[in-house]
Amino acid sequence: MIRDITCIACPLGCEIKVEDTEKGYLITGYTCLRGKDYALQEVTDPRRILTTTVAVEGGVLPLLPVKTDKAIPKDMIFKCMEEINKIKVKAPISLGDVILENILNTGANLVACRNLDVRK
Ligand code: SF4
Numbered sequence: 001m002i003r004d005i006t007c008i009a010c011p012l013g014c015e016i017k018v019e020d021t022e023k024g025y026l027i028t029g030y031t032c033l034r035g036k037d038y039a040l041q042e043v044t045d046p047r048r049i050l051t052t053t054v055a056v057e058g059g060v061l062p063l064l065p066v067k068t069d070k071a072i073p074k075d076m077i078f079k080c081m082e083e084i085n086k087i088k089v090k091a092p093i094s095l096g097d098v099i100l101e102n103i104l105n106t107g108a109n110l111v112a113c114r115n116l117d118v119r120k
Contacts, residue, residue, distance in 0.1 A: 005042050007035040018043050047071035050080055059091030059116045066099055068108040080104055091118045
């Protein structure tokens, strides 16, 4: 089977083909090794940075943008969202604050993407 993968490691967006052969994966179409690594990871262990928001108590905004500080397994995204949806953080919050540590043992922390002051 051949999978077509668009590399997202840089804006060039190379079209990479990954063929599952008896001798292993045959990867073609990449321009650099980052693309080859990305394509291999995409077929063996696809991962994504999770970006979303969490509810804020007492802040100038009702929602805080957050993201994981590293890519997590793609098949864990919905389970992580269930955990994240239970969270309500209290203002003030600083950019980079860890909102949830080692989310579901993925090794990734959920961190704040902005400062958020207290509502006056
Ligand atoms: S293979 Fe290399 S050059 Fe092509 S999109 Fe990926 S990172 Fe960019």
